[in-house]
Structure formats: structure tokens, C-alpha cells
Amino acid sequence: MAFQIRTDLALEARESAEEASGDLRGVSVDEYDLEASDIHVTKVVIESANGATALGKPIGTYITLEAPAMTEPDEDYHKEISEEIAKQLWELLPDMTREQSILVVGLGNRDVTADSLGPRVTDNLLITRQVMKEFGAAAYEREKMHSISAVVPGVMAATGMETAEIIRGVAGQTKPDAVVVIDALAARSTRRLNRTIQITNTGIHPGSGVGNHRNAITAQTIDVPVVIAIGIPTVVDAQTIVNDAIGRWNVGEHGSGGALETPELLPELANFYVTGKDVDEIVKRLSYTISEGLNRAFERFGAES
Amino acid sequence: MAFQIRTDLALEARESAEEASGDLRGVSVDEYDLEASDIHVTKVVIESANGATALGKPIGTYITLEAPAMTEPDEDYHKEISEEIAKQLWELLPDMTREQSILVVGLGNRDVTADSLGPRVTDNLLITRQVMKEFGAAAYEREKMHSISAVVPGVMAATGMETAEIIRGVAGQTKPDAVVVIDALAARSTRRLNRTIQITNTGIHPGSGVGNHRNAITAQTIDVPVVIAIGIPTVVDAQTIVNDAIGRWNVGEHGSGGALETPELLPELANFYVTGKDVDEIVKRLSYTISEGLNRAFERFGAES
């Protein structure tokens, strides 16, 4: 296809790949609905190079939680969603029944609403590393609390540094067992904006996110054993939305092929994205739900086991 | 045309009207370039009901300053642009050689980057009303300073009130001679985003701006003799951009008419807008240039005469 699919969601990459070829060897998919809550879970596992090529994503596990209600106000701040986030994290993180040190990274730009998810999530985290360092193992035995630290690296235009440089430097000093990166993602269609959470153990790879801070952040690039990435799509690439619209219009009206002919009208949109008018309220809520999920996974959740 | 033009710029409305019919009776246009600076000035005057219908804008004067360099950093903070803003304001405002009381209104949502122009402009204004009230006429004689006040009403989702209700209430108490409203606008194409300033004496009318705070703000609705609106387009309506893209693609590839057939794929985009990835830096600069323009018009500029 002349026009590269611009999506950070393995879920959408798979759909597109299916349309394009249907060859999905090396990709396993498991889907189920959570009882007693309106959450649809899809687990895409890319098992081989063929699967990675087909989806344009690295080998690894991609869990998506789709919860249409996620953008609505809720008295319990979407407790069931944050509990599911905690459960999934618990499985992807290293042995959480023993004390772990975890560095949470809030990617993105606090000054751009649609890109502020990462920094906002760190605002509501329970930070414990300084306490654990002071009281040592006793604190963990007593509290079953893990050693949590957080950093908001900022974007390259403001720091002059690549995000990976900053994280590698900080991780090199504090030697966490795992890094959890939070970032705003780009979806292919507005249908999934703000209602889909992707959790993956492959880290972050250059994509079409809001900011230009998307150099690869993986176990290799930052030299940490485990790198989990949690993301929610808050934008759609402007070129993608126009291309898809033309493709659909074109298929509908004049048979296939439109998408192939459109690149020439896209360049003007290269640095633009599409987002919702209520993005501020929504990012505020979503960041709260994710930070609750992290807090459960790191503290309360740990205490229960 | 089946699809209503979504633009707050009289300049673009005129272009579209020209394409559509060419009947521009009741609309006069004057254009010129400013020497010693890269600013193109267009003055559209809608003189009659026919002109108002053709452009879908009320009768009045619409001045646009187009300055491609506006988004670039500049040591003097675009002095020449802020001076031109001051000059144009000086002509639209009531007798500025006598003391005037002016209420500046920063429309929009501080928490949505693309919609934060208005609130940010008020942050850098020289507020003098409280001083003038304390020292009275003497202060004006000495300083040739006008009585400037400012308010940021906020958006309906946060206040439960219409912006016009709040402004009418505040103006009813402080009885300003004129109100100057600052707001982020929507353009038809990304070509004019962030590099066009529109100054009009018609106030604000429901349009396709970023927020849902666009109830009419005019001399009638807020009961103030003069209402000037200053706006810069920071977004493009998502439906507009897709529609235009299809229109152009369609015309280019298969002759005319595409635009007529597209409404059915637009609804999903009704609450979305397109904006630039560097919107934070740009809105920061633009708000500074506009507040400098207002400060010149209200204080230094006044002192010179």
C-alpha cells in the first residue's frame, strides 16, 4: 500500500493487515468480554518475524482494553477499568510478589492537551522510592509496597535531548527492575479515540503520536530488563483521516484504488493531527484512571497477594 | 453548496463565495502590503444584506493581517505586527484621544492548547482600571493611559453559563466604552493557520471555533456601544478538511461534484478539529504579539498622540 498505516494500536494494524492480505501467520489473537463490566479485552501476540512484518509492529504481547464508558464521568473513577489495568500489569511485570523497583515515565508534552496524558498520570502516582530507601526492606515487609519512582522527561524541543537519552541516564543511576512508559497514542480512526487502552511489553517505537518524542524506548535502548508501555489514542493523524475518507468515498462511489492516488494532497497535513473538542476533560479522566491502575498494581494490589 | 463552509475568516468566506457564484455586490475589498515588513493587509467591508448573505457574515469591517513570519521566534516579538494591530485597533475603537474605558475579554479554554489564545492574551495585558479609579482623571492627564480591565469568562462546561451572560453582567457593572474580545478561530484550510489575524467591529458570531463557547457576542447581546473582535485561526474543522480534500481529489481525478456526495462520511468528525503539532509554542508566541498590540494601542500608542 502506497500509504503507510498510521496507527499505534496493534488492534488496528491487525485489522488493516487482514484487509490488505489476510496472511496473519505468526499472530495469535484472543478476545473476551469482562463480566460485570463493559470492557472488551483483546490480546494480540506477535510471535514471529512474519507476524511483525504483517503488522508493522515488533514481536511481543499487545493487550487492549476497550471500554466505551471510559470517557464518561464516574463516581468510582472507573474502578473496574483501573483494576483490570492493574491485573494486566501484574502479569507483564517481573515477580511482583517480591519487592520490585519500578520507574514510571510520563512521555509527552504537558502544554499540549492531547499529548499531556503521560505527565498527568505521574501527577497522581504514589511515589515511594525515597521512603523505601530511608526505611529499607522493613518498609516492604510491613507495607508490601514496591519502590516507585517517576520522571517526566519533556519533549526534545524543550530539552534538546532525546527522551531515550534522559531515561537511559536516569535508569542508569537508579537501576529499576522495570520501566513503565505512559504515552498518548495515535489511532487510525476516531472510533477508538479515548476509549482504548493498549498495554504492551515491547516498549515505545517511533510512530505517529502527537509529539515528536517518539524515538524507540525499549529494553535495549534504555538498558532495563523490562519495559512496559501503556497508551491511549487521543489523536488521529490528519493525513490518515483524509486518506481513509477518500478511500472509503472512492471505494463506495467508484470502485477501489482511491487511496493509491491520494498522496499528492497529503503533504500539507504532515504536521497536523485530529483531536476531539472535549480533549481536556477526557485526558483529565483517563490519566486519573490509569494512575489509579498503576497505584493498585504497585501498592494495594501487591498488598493483597 | 450542500456542505456549509466552516470558516471564521471573512477572507476565506469571500474566496469561497467567489468560487461559488461570483456575485459580490455589497462587498468591498481593499488590499495592500506594508512596506518594511512582510505583512499583507486585506480590508473586507460588508456593506449590504446581499454581501452579508453571500459571505455568511454580518455587515461590518473585517481587517486581516497575513504575516507568514508570525509563527517564527523573533527578538522583538514581532514588533511590526503588534504595531499594525495597535494602528488598526486605534481606528476601530472610539475616540482614543480622550480617556476610554475598555474591557478585554479572553474567550476560550485555557486547558485546551489550541483554544487558549484568549486567556493567554489577557495574562500579558497592562491592567489599569484599578489605578485610574484610585487616582482619577489626574492619572489619565499624566499618563495618557486608558482605563483597561480584563475578564476570562471560561467555557460553558465549566461555568454553566453562556459567555455572553457573563460579559453582559460584568459590563453592566463596569460600563466600559468598548469591549475587545480575543478568541481562537477556525480557518477553512491549514494554509492560513496561525499566520492570519482578523480584526472586526462585528463582534463574535456562532461559528466553528474550537470550543462550544461561540454564542453571539455583539453590541446588542452584551449592551456595550462598541465590540471589537480579534482572532487568529488555530484550527481547521475536521469535516471541512476532509470535504475539501475529497473535493480537490475528485475535481482533479474525476471532474467536479465530489463535495456534493460526501456529507454521509462526515458525521463521525462532527466534534473533531485539526491542529498543528507545535500548537503550544505557536499559541504562546501569538498571544504575546497580540497582547503587545493591545498594550501599544491602550497605553504607549495613546501617550504618543
Added chain:
Amino acid sequence: MAFQIRTDLALEARESAEEASGDLRGVSVDEYDLEASDIHVTKVVIESANGATALGKPIGTYITLEAPAMTEPDEDYHKEISEEIAKQLWELLPDMTREQSILVVGLGNRDVTADSLGPRVTDNLLITRQVMKEFGAAAYEREKMHSISAVVPGVMAATGMETAEIIRGVAGQTKPDAVVVIDALAARSTRRLNRTIQITNTGIHPGSGVGNHRNAITAQTIDVPVVIAIGIPTVVDAQTIVNDAIGRWNVGEHGSGGALETPELLPELANFYVTGKDVDEIVKRLSYTISEGLNRAFERFGAES
């Protein structure tokens, strides 16, 4: 007394008055502890001119909730405190079993941490007026939801207007049944900072708060039937703290009278205040607890009755 007591808390004014004279005719006091929670409630009622003179506060009811735990993190966001706030508000507000329209005013300066309580409380309020206006009485019958609006007037240095002018103007347009004003207060001693909530039906009176936005806001000045003020002391006036320290030191070391001799060293501190190093975390928590209290009083609480 040469040095005026600088406190916004009727509780402290009463203590000082007692020390000074002991004449507390016209002041009734009722105290009790809430079972199952560590909240101490004091209800000071100033019933006569003599009481008002003795305490330097207007006639009316002053309820203070003292909760030492208030500054600590809490999973339920201090549910018991917000429930008590709701209960007390419910008693001071007009007939809440019928639909009421209430305007909440967030006083203070969002850019000064210790003064940002009011604006922050409005950030978490459930705003319903725009919905009620759209769906009318049916919405109240169905939801038992009151018509809630909110405004953040800003400080005079930023607006050029007195806060009361802005509120009077807004209330004049929207005609609320009651106004609830939220503000950061000044205490006499650091002992009560951040752990005392004062709720009064006397509105706001010029005091020693953080900002210079303390012109009177009462039923008379803003022309609304009922004006409730909710405040938490986040600062101590710098002159007060030095004066008290000298007074105590002086009494302790050299017998009484120190306070009388100290005014000459105070002027340099006239525009300074004392606040805690963790004021940001604390104001964030307190504002959340208060907004929860208001939301309970206005919505859920109403629904229960």
C-alpha cells in the same frame, strides 16, 4: 490592643477576645466531636452587636470543622469530611428539598499556590445549570439535581475590577438563589493551617487573606438572598506570627506587654505571609475534599432526601 488580631477564623477571634477581656456576651458556642471520625465541630454564633465588636466579625453563624487528618492522603479522599461539609451546607442553604440555583465562586489567585484553593475547588465541581436550562424542571424531577454554575473572577491586579463587581454582575444575569464563595483564609497561628474548615453564612469580609481580593462579598454587596463562605486557612500573616512570637517570648521572659511595644518592627512584613513548604500537595487535597462536599450537597445528597 495596639496590634489588630489578623485572623479570618471566628474560632481564633473568640480565643483572642477571651484572653483580652473575657466579655463574650452575644456570642454562643457549641462544640462536639463526630463519632466514627476524628472531626471536632465548633459552632460559634454571634448574636448581637456586642458579640460582633468583641470578635471583630459580623453577626452570623460560624461553623468550623477541625480534622488533623485532613492533610494526609486518603483512599476515600476524606469521605467523612466531605459528608460533614455537605451536611452543614445543607442546613445553611435555602430549602434544598426544592430545586435551587446556586452559583459557586472560586476566589483567589490560581497562580499563587497558597491562594489557589477557590479556583481549584471549581475545577472538580459538577456543573449542571446548562443542562437544567436545556431540559428544564423535568431534569430536576428525574435527577433531584440542583442548578449549579461556577465562576472564577480572578484578582484585581489581573482584572482591574473588584471581585464583588464581577460577582454582582454575573449574579445579576443568572439570579441564583444562593452564592457559595470558596477562599483561602489566614489563621493566627500555624497550628490551625490546612486542618480547619470554616463555613459561615456571613459571606466574605476584608481580612488578612493571601490576596488583595478581599472586598466584602455579602448578600448586600452582591444582591443575592443567601451568601455562604467556605474557607480553609492556608497562610498566617507574617506580622502576626512575629508579633505573637515576641508576645510569647516577652511574656515568658519579662512579663507582659511585649505585643504593645512591637509595631515598629512590623511594617517591613506588611506584604508578606507565612505558609508551609508542602502547600501544593495540601491545597490539591483540600480543594478536592471541598469540591466533593459541594457535589454531595448539590447532587447526591439532594437525591437522597
Added chain:
Amino acid sequence: MAFQIRTDLALEARESAEEASGDLRGVSVDEYDLEASDIHVTKVVIESANGATALGKPIGTYITLEAPAMTEPDEDYHKEISEEIAKQLWELLPDMTREQSILVVGLGNRDVTADSLGPRVTDNLLITRQVMKEFGAAAYEREKMHSISAVVPGVMAATGMETAEIIRGVAGQTKPDAVVVIDALAARSTRRLNRTIQITNTGIHPGSGVGNHRNAITAQTIDVPVVIAIGIPTVVDAQTIVNDAIGRWNVGEHGSGGALETPELLPELANFYVTGKDVDEIVKRLSYTISEGLNRAFERFGAES
């Protein structure tokens, strides 16, 4: 002295030391006024261990610029002050006639107004490292621009890490020739608040600043050849102000010694500080003046030589 002097200003430490003993061997002082501007420059050089002990500050150079007008609004944003900052930096930094890579660190807490100087300064810096890396030496030859990067580490309560750990990590990755740290300081008296800039080549040492982020940041602790610190006192330690007041009152009224007897009334003030009511406006202006000074030193200033 029973009560340790709480000041980050070498200037004040010297005054106190003089009062206390007068033994200032190992401390050289040079003072002068700048012509054509109201700036008083004091250069304190601590040359020996004896001097370091006497002043309670490490060996090194401490330059203070006192400019009473600094807090006032100014059309040129205090050009003469930012030029003097640039001049002094130019002398303390390594060979600026050759390309240097400099990391600017904005210490402090953005959410606490009086502590937000560092983060705010970085907001207005010209960041060039990413450009220099892309265009290499050519860029320097053409622009005479140095390679500037910046980081805002945040405070320990939010990160769980010591500021020095984060800076050491980031510097370890980017290997700057020099680090310039910006921080809000504590003065001994309100007289010097907001009107004194201290520039030193000794870095940052645990002191009585606003936040609890004051672990040592020196060439040794972060492993960078040169560490310059620029600070402005925005607060006074609450214990200091009370102690000084009692001391002065006591000396004035009853002869000397008061300060010796006061520690018992200080503990309650341990975690409190004194700041001005207009701290938001002032920190906004000061941060702008400092960032202008840095930009001049790094770019324009460099280009001139």
C-alpha cells in the same frame, strides 16, 4: 551562635559573620556600582578553609547583583540586568569563544509559586542541542551558537529520586562541558527578597531553600567539569524571620542576647517560609530576566565575540 544563620546568600553570610566575629581572613570582597544602571555588584571570594568556616559556605566565587528595580515592570525586560548576568556567566563558564555544550537545570517545584523560578527559566531558553547534533560543527561556525540543553528534574516527593541522581544520569549521557543550575533561594531578611541575583561557581549546597530538593549539586556529585548556580532569594525561612525580629526587638529594648534564648519557640515554624503576596508576578518577571541573560550568554553574546 545557638541559631544557625539560614541564608543562601554569601553576601548575608558575610554580614552575619562580621557581626559575630569579624574574623574574615580568607574572604576577599570587591564591590562596585554599574554606571548607567542602578545595579550594585558584590564579588565575594572565599579563598581558604578559614573563610569557608567563617561564612559556612564552600570555597569559590560568589557574585551578587542587587537591583531594586528588578521587581518593577520594564519595557525592555531589564535588558541591563540580563546583559550583566550574561557578562558574569561569560567569565565563569569555560572557554566560550569555542563551541561549548551546556546543560541548564531548572531546580524547584513548578507547582509552588515561590519555588518555580528554575522551571520557569527553562521555559524561555533557546534550546539548540538537537539542531547542533543535526547540523554539526557547521552550525556553530555559522551561528556561533553553543549547544544548549535543559532539564527540569522535579522534586523528590514527585520523583522519588534525588535531584543529583537525575542530573548525574542525564549529564552522564550527554556529557556537557558545563551545567548551569537555576534555583529559588532563601534570604535572611525580606530586604533582599526578589532583588538580588547570586551567581556562583560552587554549585548548590543543602540550604534553607523553599523545597526539600537541596542535596548538593557540584562538579563532584554530578561529575561535570564546571557547575554554575544562579539563584534569586524568593523566601525567608520562617524561623529566621522570627528569630531576627526578636533579636532586634530584644537588642533595642533590653540589651543583647535575645537570639540566644529563642530556639524553644521555633520548632513549630520548621517547615514554614515567608514570601511576598505578589510572588507570582515577581517570579514571572525574574525568570524572564534570567532566561534572557542565559540566552545572551549562550547565543547573541557568543555571536558578538
